[in-house]
Amino acid sequence: MSSNNNIDATVRISGLDKHFGPETAVLDFNILIEQGEFVTLLGPSGCGKTTTLRCVAGLERPDGGDIFIGDQLVASYEQDVYLNPEDRNIGMVFQSYAVWPHMTVFDNVAYGLRVRRAGKSEIKKRTMRALELVGLDHLADRYATKLSGGQRQRVALARAIVYEPRVILFDEPLSNLDAKLREQMRDEIVRLQKEVGITSIFVTHDQSEALVMSDRVVVMDKAVIQQVGDPQDIYANPANAFVANFIGVTSLLKGRVIGHSNSIYDIELPSIIGGEPLRLRATGETGIGEESEVHVSLRPEDVTLNTDKPSDAENLNLLEGKVIDTVYLGSFLECRVDVKGHEINIQIDHFENLSRDQTVFLTFRAEHALCLAN
């Protein structure tokens, strides 16, 4: 299969809106996806991922905005343009691997080429090449009913890439597979995508899948994009409390800014249990005002747990708390600590004997706590 480098397969979505009756499924969605890029739409159930994908595919008609594939306008509300799915040259792989049971693996994959009236030798060559790419060439003559779930999903993948579409759309293609197979298929899709170089839009609500697979991740909530960035950036610099909470594990504490210098903020956390408020310093985007209500985000790996009060904690935030519980997770220990009514998760990479209600001391650097606007 030749790579698509010679085809302009950028995807540009601007101001995309889609409503279903009173419900807004997608609101003002904007992105420019580069040729060959792997972009994932990530977000909780009902946030509008599938609807966005279906608008690109031509399975939904937008209520606002434009969609370009390369320099071709495939949908525009304002200009009343709407190309049918078959005229958009897009491949699709969905969650329910819709392979035809009464056909062989070869015929399932060749179908798209036959519909496009390709020649017989061309069909054979391209179908076998697609099957090789997904590692199923040795099963070309087998009936689709006699395949495992993972093999069927590979057939669906081969079928989507066989006619070398400009763009490939994936809607939770791995969610019907067991954990092990899921991981294997995940790696295969990434390898294949890089090898063939097809611009890809992948939908999932699984954050680890998104982080591992993507060049860029689009985090959505309630029909609206919350953040677009590469996986490291989204993890390290979440734009708001929703993103911090959705990507990875974090403890979110509600507080109030009481002072700042540059991007270091002094934050007061009201103590739920009563008594003195907690104070801590955190980094954040400049522009958060004095007295602002904010969230402090603390990643479990950034907090150190001390069983004795550290004597040299001058440049660190120091909080005293009590152990709620610990969970042993193989390579590390996860510990929940109550700090005056605030629950903080900590990851400990060595074995530590901690008992319930034991007093512990948490330390973390200001740069490792994030102050996020609400």
Ligand SMILES: Nc1ncnc2c1ncn2[C@@H]1O[C@H](COP(=O)(O)OP(=O)(O)OP(=O)(O)O)[C@@H](O)[C@H]1O
């Ligand atoms: N055909 C439809 N008719 C009415 N409402 C719809 C239709 N399709 C989607 N919706 C609504 O639009 C919103 C977005 O749905 P969408 O399927 O895009 O979510 P999603 O992010 O893909 O969720 P999931 O992770 O559960 O698949 C939801 O509230 C959903 O109920």
Ligand SMILES: [Mg+2]
């Ligand atoms: Mg969906």
